[in-house]
Amino acid sequence: MTEKKVGFEFRERLNKIVGGNHHNYCYQCGSCVAICPAARFSDDFNPRDILLKTLLGKPEELISADSIIWKCTNCYSCYERCPQDVRPVEVIIALKNICAEDGVLPPNVDKFSDTIAKSGRSVVMTSTVNRRRAELGLPELKDPPLNELEILLE
Amino acid sequence: MAEKIRVAPFWGCMIPVKYPQMELSVRKTMAPLGVELVDLDGFSCCPDPIYFKARDKVQWLTIAARNLCIAEQAGLDVITMCSGCTSTLQEARFLLAEDENLKALVNQKLKKIGKEYKGTARVKHIVVMMRDDLGIERVKSSVVRPLTGVKVGIHYGCHLLKPSQIMHIDDADYPSLLETLVRAIGATPLTHTEKLLCCGKGCMDEDMPLQMTHEIFHSMESVGADVMGLICPTCFNSFDMGQILIARKMNREFNMPVIYFCQLLGLAQGFDPEEVGLHLHRIKIDQVMETIAASETVEIVVR
Ligand code: SF4
Numbered sequence: 001m002t003e004k005k006v007g008f009e010f011r012e013r014l015n016k017i018v019g020g021n022h023h024n025y026c027y028q029c030g031s032c033v034a035i036c037p038a039a040r041f042s043d044d045f046n047p048r049d050i051l052l053k054t055l056l057g058k059p060e061e062l063i064s065a066d067s068i069i070w071k072c073t074n075c076y077s078c079y080e081r082c083p084q085d086v087r088p089v090e091v092i093i094a095l096k097n098i099c100a101e102d103g104v105l106p107p108n109v110d111k112f113s114d115t116i117a118k119s120g121r122s123v124v125m126t127s128t129v130n131r132r133r134a135e136l137g138l139p140e141l142k143d144p145p146l147n148e149l150e151i152l153l154e
Numbered sequence: 155m156a157e158k159i160r161v162a163p164f165w166g167c168m169i170p171v172k173y174p175q176m177e178l179s180v181r182k183t184m185a186p187l188g189v190e191l192v193d194l195d196g197f198s199c200c201p202d203p204i205y206f207k208a209r210d211k212v213q214w215l216t217i218a219a220r221n222l223c224i225a226e227q228a229g230l231d232v233i234t235m236c237s238g239c240t241s242t243l244q245e246a247r248f249l250l251a252e253d254e255n256l257k258a259l260v261n262q263k264l265k266k267i268g269k270e271y272k273g274t275a276r277v278k279h280i281v282v283m284m285r286d287d288l289g290i291e292r293v294k295s296s297v298v299r300p301l302t303g304v305k306v307g308i309h310y311g312c313h314l315l316k317p318s319q320i321m322h323i324d325d326a327d328y329p330s331l332l333e334t335l336v337r338a339i340g341a342t343p344l345t346h347t348e349k350l351l352c353c354g355k356g357c358m359d360e361d362m363p364l365q366m367t368h369e370i371f372h373s374m375e376s377v378g379a380d381v382m383g384l385i386c387p388t389c390f391n392s393f394d395m396g397q398i399l400i401a402r403k404m405n406r407e408f409n410m411p412v413i414y415f416c417q418l419l420g421l422a423q424g425f426d427p428e429e430v431g432l433h434l435h436r437i438k439i440d441q442v443m444e445t446i447a448a449s450e451t452v453e454i455v456v457r
């Protein structure tokens with residue numbers, strides 16, 4: 001009968017991530033589903049269901065690199081609509097942080113984040129960028145202070 | 155001339171690196187409005203509210219707070235040109251005000267680089283600054299060539315409006331900010347069923363984002379939009395490049411120019427399309443220029 005037990009250990013862990021504690025307030029009304037574009041455009045994405053799995057403390061289906069949570073568009077409509085201040089999208093992002101802790105991030109998320117950590121920018125600078133900017137009469141782009149970023153991210 | 159406004163532009167990454175034409179249009183159009191852009195040294199990526207935040211929210215907050223510290227030290231408010239930057243910087247401000255412990259944790263990290271986050275610099279998307287700090291009348295009075303007859307399909311994008319608990323700028327279901335601005339430059343804003351649909355960029359699925367952009371174009375086309383008007387470089391990427399992908403993968407051509415609001419404003423202020431970088435867009439705007447020219451001729455005849 002173990003499957004009927006709520007996994008409080010996982011919920012405790014989620015509570016410690018920024019915004020993760022708001023999962024506790026969900027009363028499964030489904031308001032978030034009605035407004036969710038990812039639910040509208042896919043057969044299997046459902047924010048209420050994601051919240052249910054967190055409430056049951058059953059992360060198995062959620063914490064992986066190919067989990068459904070990565071289909072969330074980050075549109076914040078559920079945050080706007082939820083009557084319980086669950087901020088569902090923030091709970092989903094907290095679940096993604098747990099994926100990172102467990103080393104199961106999708107490779108492109110890791111790569112993209114590394115680019116920011118190492119260059120201070122999300123878009124890679126090439127030698128043509130400043131030339132193009134100069135042609136448009138725009139000032140030269142300088143590198144962000146990478147030493148400061150390195151200290152903050154260590 | 156009304157009072158000058160001094161603000162620190164936060165350009166982000168997409169605009170200065172990938173779409174410098176948008177930066178050009180902002181620099182060009184702010185001068186006639188009496189806005190002085192004070193470029194500050196040292197900003198990094200906001201950082202990105204989708205992937206970087208997905209890896210570590212505390213790191214994300216810390217880098218955002220570092221950016222805000224730079225504006226605080228200069229004693230200036232920040233304007234953002236990208237909805238993603240707006241989202242990150244506004245949410246960071248909100249969370250650091252909401253949670254004292256989180257603020258202490260972030261400041262403990264910032265101390266290592268000699269910074270402290272206080273929360274004194276405000277953040278506004280440039281279109282919000284236009285409405286609230288400049289006022290619509292000032293925008294109107296900068297117009298020398300109203301875009302009469304140009305029908306603009308508005309795309310709000312998500313992060314300008316939502317969550318309203320944080321953004322505090324408009325009704326997230328029935329917004330009027332962009333309609334007001336489009337009217338101020340003489341063009342006609344069109345409402346359409348998918349006006350508030352997400353561009354899909356943050357979704358990690360192969361087909362869904364394309365389906366979403368397709369729905370938005372379809373909705374705009376069915377109300378007869380000449381151009382799509384928007385305020386975010388990430389949305390722009392979805393729609394400009396997206397049209398090429400839709401044509402290739404879904405065999406459907408919309409051929410609708412996608413224009414950043416400050417570029418539309420620039421045209422209305424009398425700049426040539428090249429002066430606001432419109433020659434760099436994939437979908438050309440010749441038809442739109444003809445409409446503007448035609449309405450100018452009509453006006454001359456009437457006079
Ligand atoms: S997250 Fe909010 S809107 Fe969604 S089911 Fe739970 S309480 Fe309802």
Ligand code: SF4
Pocket residue numbers: 032035036037038039047071072073074075076077078079088089092
């Ligand atoms: S943020 Fe994600 S879960 Fe929330 S409504 Fe948008 S797509 Fe759905």
